[in-house]
Amino acid sequence: MIFRTTNPRATRPTLRKVRSTTALRPLRHRLDPAKVEEIPFRASDGVRLGLTRVDPGDRDRPAVLLLHGHTASADMFLLPETRNLVDVLLDDGYEPWLLDWRGSCRLPYNETGGRYTYDDVALYDIPEAVAHIRNRIGDRPLFVVAHCIGSLTLSLSMTAGLVPGLAGVVSQGVFLTPKLAGRTSLSMTLAGELLKSRIDHIPVDFRKVGLWSKYTPLFALASRKASCPDPTCQILHNSAWGTGASLFVHEHLTDTTHGRLAELLGPAPLWILPHLRRIELARTVVRWHDTDHRYRALPQNALDAAARIDTPVLLLAGSENGLWLDSQKLCHDVLARRRPELDVTYTEIPGYGHLDTFLGRGAALDVFGHILDFLGERR
Numbered sequence: 001m002i003f004r005t006t007n008p009r010a011t012r013p014t015l016r017k018v019r020s021t022t023a024l025r026p027l028r029h030r031l032d033p034a035k036v037e038e039i040p041f042r043a044s045d046g047v048r049l050g051l052t053r054v055d056p057g058d059r060d061r062p063a064v065l066l067l068h069g070h071t072a073s074a075d076m077f078l079l080p081e082t083r084n085l086v087d088v089l090l091d092d093g094y095e096p097w098l099l100d101w102r103g104s105c106r107l108p109y110n111e112t113g114g115r116y117t118y119d120d121v122a123l124y125d126i127p128e129a130v131a132h133i134r135n136r137i138g139d140r141p142l143f144v145v146a147h148c149i150g151s152l153t154l155s156l157s158m159t160a161g162l163v164p165g166l167a168g169v170v171s172q173g174v175f176l177t178p179k180l181a182g183r184t185s186l187s188m189t190l191a192g193e194l195l196k197s198r199i200d201h202i203p204v205d206f207r208k209v210g211l212w213s214k215y216t217p218l219f220a221l222a223s224r225k226a227s228c229p230d231p232t233c234q235i236l237h238n239s240a241w242g243t244g245a246s247l248f249v250h251e252h253l254t255d256t257t258h259g260r261l262a263e264l265l266g267p268a269p270l271w272i273l274p275h276l277r278r279i280e281l282a283r284t285v286v287r288w289h290d291t292d293h294r295y296r297a298l299p300q301n302a303l304d305a306a307a308r309i310d311t312p313v314l315l316l317a318g319s320e321n322g323l324w325l326d327s328q329k330l331c332h333d334v335l336a337r338r339r340p341e342l343d344v345t346y347t348e349i350p351g352y353g354h355l356d357t358f359l360g361r362g363a364a365l366d367v368f369g370h371i372l373d374f375l376g377e378r379r
């Protein structure tokens, strides 16, 4: 079944053609394949996405939609080598759903497909996935657990009023008040300059791009002062695609996960940087499109529209987050002051970085319990 909404947006002409016929890369998991339902799913602007339901065997469970970060994929919640979030949710009585939004590395768009901004994710991908899930689950509660840009774009959908009535939201890493490390900001400006060159995305798989290529200087830069010899790990752990940030606490990954980094995190498109840069400068989530009427449902400034948040929010962050720093604590403090009526809590995970809150060998022990406690109080 191809999912199309009846939203009037669907009848308006799209501005650009995008490559949307490519099949998704298969998920890697150790679930019973018969329990993994992959749903053909296309956003109303024509872009092919991925939507997966894990069948728990009974039909009365609350549903939990999981949103990955940019260049990651649903695979980040399904690691076969650790006790992962899907395992934990199934054991605790939930029905997991996974959306591969257009920034997923299981899809081609970051590398070769049509360009997009985070507006498209907030306007099309997330609300339409939520609508589809609601059609399937009826009036059962629906929660969302979102990581990094998945969470940042969710905040834009929520403050636009496009996903009303969620039972609760868990946001990891960043939500309404993005704050990047100083070195990251500076490098993003430099990376913006790269847009003018023939580099339009930053690869992570050294084996694919080869030792000598136009990317060699990026890998060389990332290898400076690196303690790990793996070039993919260097570009992510030591450099976060050339920005200078760090994506995880190295010793938290199993050897297997470390060896799969190029599969778990794909190339980063540089053409997304102007939108990210605008968001960073505003210190809140702002829409990119100012004049295109298709995007007018999105608030110009998500923080100013925070009163539209109608669900409890748990802000999670590792104390050592090397990409978004203390953005989540800042978000909690700002919302407590500006919107004291909202139900927003903040939980810090000691010793954790950014991605290891989901990919880490001990995440089930150190992180997922906080998520289950939050969901359990509201199911």
Ligand SMILES: [Zn+2]
Binding pocket: 228, 229, 230, 233, 234, 237, 250, 258
């Ligand atoms: Zn490493």
